[in-house]
Amino acid sequence: MIRCPRGTRDFLPDEMERRRHYENVLRTVAGTFGFREIATPIFEEASLFVIKSGPNILDEIYAFKDKGDRDLALRPELTAPVVRMFVNGMSNEPRPLKLFYFGQCFRYERPQSGRYREFFQFGAEMIGNANAETDAEAIALAVSMIKALGLRKYKIRIGHIGILRNMLAEANVPQDGMQEILQKLDKKMYDEAGSLLRSAGVCDDSVKRIFETAGTTGGKEVLDKITDDAAAYMKEVMEILEAMNVTDAEIDLGVVRGLDYYTGMVFEAEAPSLGAEKQICGGGSYSLSELFGGEKVFSTGFAIGFDRILLAMEKEGQTFRNKGVDAYVVPVSDDVRLEAVKIASMLRSRGIVTDIDIMRRKMAKAMKHAASAGARYAVIIGKSELEENSVTVRNMETGDQRMIRLDELFGLFL
């Protein structure tokens, strides 16, 4: 028995219908913010991801050589491909570019709850500017999408990577040791961050101030304590968000996020109903295009973990009802099957979702099948009906049924 590979999933029709529905909710919201959808290849030159994330990334992605000896990789994320696309063919478009995408990504990792080797991301990028309006727009879009999906419990935290970086630089922490310290601070591992700071020669007083800043959380007023241009900037972002009616995002200066291509604002969303893998969204402002051979352009973007957010909705008890077919055509006897096929075709050509018994089942079994397929109406076609140019229509929910003329049948589904 061959099964699907580790960390991948099959999506059966019910599940797929649900996923498509929510994908389209996200597409619609992104559209209302003026974003337009794009798609990039599933695989890219491996170097695209190496340039962005360093050579160690190769251990964590599906990288391979093709028959032409090219080094390729299944995409582990979509920001790099989108920026590559911008550099290749969109660098002279009017700015800002507002792009969104939905697609699968692949990472060679140990699967666990909410983590797969093939997973789906919905993301958006704004390319061409770095200011408070841009950052606020990205956050507002993310929040609107989460809300539109119907997720109730979530937490949005906004930080600014520059504030802690500036403090570390002022304390004379060398550039190459910074990332490790920031990572510890991001995880609230203060003991380890402390020993790293002290061994970098930072005095106790500075360490204390750094910890205080990293632990700063709350509304925009907490920014008043910080004397840094970035704090004033973040206050502006928060004010714009307020004007956009986004009030449930809070400041957390400990949000530092992974790699150092982030340049300023960073944010993430988590769903507390999930376990260890509870982050459902992450993003910030960055500058990548110059690494791929283009001019330096500031951008802001984020990605939503589609599988995780669906999982969180499920855990909150949100259910999804599959639509089923509008009409299920049931021929009463074999000698009316051709007529039944004609009527089904007529309904289909009018855009009505129509199924028909093609198993040559007896009528009772066909009715049973119509019920289990979730049909709204059974369209019963027999000799006596056809003699009067009619069919019998049965409402499968109420059980009411009546004869209806063929030329009126279509109107029933409007």
Added chain:
RNA sequence: GCCGGGAUGGGGUAGCUUGGUUAUCCUAGGGGACUGUGGAUCCCUUGACUCGGGUUCAAAUCUCGGUCCCGGCCCCA
């Protein structure tokens, strides 16, 4: 890569401690009882011990390893 718990028809399960006939029950799928009316009932039928090695007269059951799943660590671009 590391730690822990698992794996029995399509789905859900009993059996495993204490090895021993044809592997339990529910559900689902196909057909029939019912020759023109669904979710009911009854009958027939399809369908499983994760894979490989070991112990044994005999393994779903004991044992070792692989694979996969679940939870966590690491990582999380």
